[in-house]
Amino acid sequence: MFLQIPRELRDQIYVCLFASTRITFGEKYISRITTKTMKPAPNSLAILRTCRQINQEAGAFWLGHVLFNFEHPEDLLDKLSKLPPTTLSQIRHLRTSGRPLMLQPIGYGDDVFYRLVWALKLLPGLRLHRLTVLGGSSGEIGYDTLDGLIKYGNGWRELRFITLDSAMHQFTEMDFLGNLDWDKPQPSTWEEILRQRDGADSGASITIYRSIQSDAPGAVMNPYRRQILEGALPREPGKLGVTDTENMELRAKEEGKEVLFVVKRGHAAEIAEQDGPPYTLEDDIRQWAHGMTWNEIRRQCIDFHVDEDMDVDDFFHTEKDDEVEVNNYKDVDEYEWDPVN
Numbered sequence: 129m130f131l132q133i134p135r136e137l138r139d140q141i142y143v144c145l146f147a148s149t150r151i152t153f154g155e156k157y158i159s160r161i162t163t164k165t166m167k168p169a170p171n172s173l174a175i176l177r178t179c180r181q182i183n184q185e186a187g188a189f190w191l192g193h194v195l196f197n198f199e200h201p202e203d204l205l206d207k208l209s210k211l212p213p214t215t216l217s218q219i220r221h222l223r224t225s226g227r228p229l230m231l232q233p234i235g236y237g238d239d240v241f242y243r244l245v246w247a248l249k250l251l252p253g254l255r256l257h258r259l260t261v262l263g264g265s266s267g268e269i270g271y272d273t274l275d276g277l278i279k280y281g282n283g284w285r286e287l288r289f290i291t292l293d294s295a296m297h298q299f300t301e302m303d304f305l306g307n308l309d310w311d312k313p314q315p316s317t318w319e320e321i322l323r324q325r326d327g328a329d330s331g332a333s334i335t336i337y338r339s340i341q342s343d344a345p346g347a348v349m350n351p352y353r354r355q356i357l358e359g360a361l362p363r364e365p366g367k368l369g370v371t372d373t374e375n376m377e378l379r380a381k382e383e384g385k386e387v388l389f390v391v392k393r394g395h396a397a398e399i400a401e402q403d404g405p406p407y408t409l410e411d412d413i414r415q416w417a418h419g420m421t422w423n424e425i426r427r428q429c430i431d432f433h434v435d436e437d438m439d440v441d442d443f444f445h446t447e448k449d450d451e452v453e454v455n456n457y458k459d460v461d462e463y464e465w466d467p468v469n
Contacts, residue, residue: 142186146193152455154199164453191218198224201247209422216253223260226273231429233416245276252403254283267295278318282401287391330394342384
C-alpha cells in the first residue's frame with residue numbers, strides 16, 4: 129500500500145524518517161577507565177532493504193538527512209576517511225565531541241593535542257549543512273576548540289557548539305596555550321572574524337543561548353527551555369576572565385546550565401576545504417603528514433604499528449560481544465555528557 133501513495137508524499141515520508149534517524153559509532157566512556165563500543169541499531173536503515181524500488185527511491189535521501197554521530201574525532205576519521213569523496217560530500221548532518229585528537233607527529237618525540245578543526249581538515253570532501261560539537265567541561269579547551277572552528281573551520285554551513293555549563297567564558301587561569309584572543313570581548317570578536325572570512329554583508333552570525341534549567345542534558349536544544357544571551361559574554365576586555373569573587377558568584381548562579389553557540393557561515397561562503405598544499409598554518413596536521421591517509425597517520429602516530437601486511441579492518445576490529453552497546457534514543461538530538469570529556 130505504501131507504493132500506492134503518490135511519489136511526492138513518499139519522498140516526504142523518507143525525509144521525515146531519515147531526519148529522525150541517528151547512526152552512531154565509537155568508544156563511549158562509561159567511567160575514566162571503562163569504555164563500550166557503540167553501534168547503530170540494526171534496523172536503522174531497514175527501509176532500504178524492503179524492496180528494490182524503495183531502495184532506489186530512499187537511497188537518494190538517507191545520506192543527506194540522517195545524523196552521523198561519533199563519540200570522538202578518532203572514530204569520525206576511522207569511518208568517514210574510508211568513504212569515496214562522492215559519498216562523503218552527500219553527508220549533511222554530523223555530531224562529535226570536541227575532545228582533542230592526540231598524535232605523535234612523525235619525527236617528533238612528544239604527543240601533540242590537535243583541536244577538532246585540524247582533524248576535520250583531513251576530510252576535505254565534507255559539505256555539511258550542520259556540524260554539532262559537544263564541547264566538554266574544560267573551559268580553556270572548549271574556548272580554544274570553538275575559536276579554531278570559527279577562525280579556520282570549513283566543511284559546514286552551521287555549527288552548533290554545546291557546552292556543559294558557562295565555564296568556557298568564565299575561566300581565570302593563565303593563558304597557557306598562548307591564545308592572545310582570550311582577553312577580547314566575545315562574541316563581537318568572533319563576529320568580526322566571520323565578516324572578514326565571508327564578507328560584511330554575507331549574513332554570517334553567532335547566536336548564544338543558555339539553558340534556563342540546570343543539570344538537564346539537551347535542554348538548551350529546546351527553544352522553550354533556553355534564552356538568548358544578549359551582549360558580550362561576562363568577561364572584562366583586557367584581562368582573562370573576571371575576578372575570583374565575581375567568577376565564583378557567576379558559576380554558582382549558572383552552574384549546570386548548558387550553553388549553545390550557533391555559528392552560521394555567510395550565504396555565499398565557500399565552505400570547501402582546500403584539498404592540497406600549500407598548508408600555511410603550523411597546526412595543520414597536513415603540514416607534516418605529506419599526503420598520508422588517516423589510516424597511515426593512525427597506525428604510525430597513535431598505534432605505532434607499521435606492519436604493511438596486516439589488513440587495516442582486521443587490525444581495528446577489537447570489539448567483543450559483551451563490550452558492544454546499541455545506541456538507542458528517543459530523539460535524534462538527545463545526548464549524554466562524556467564523564468571523561
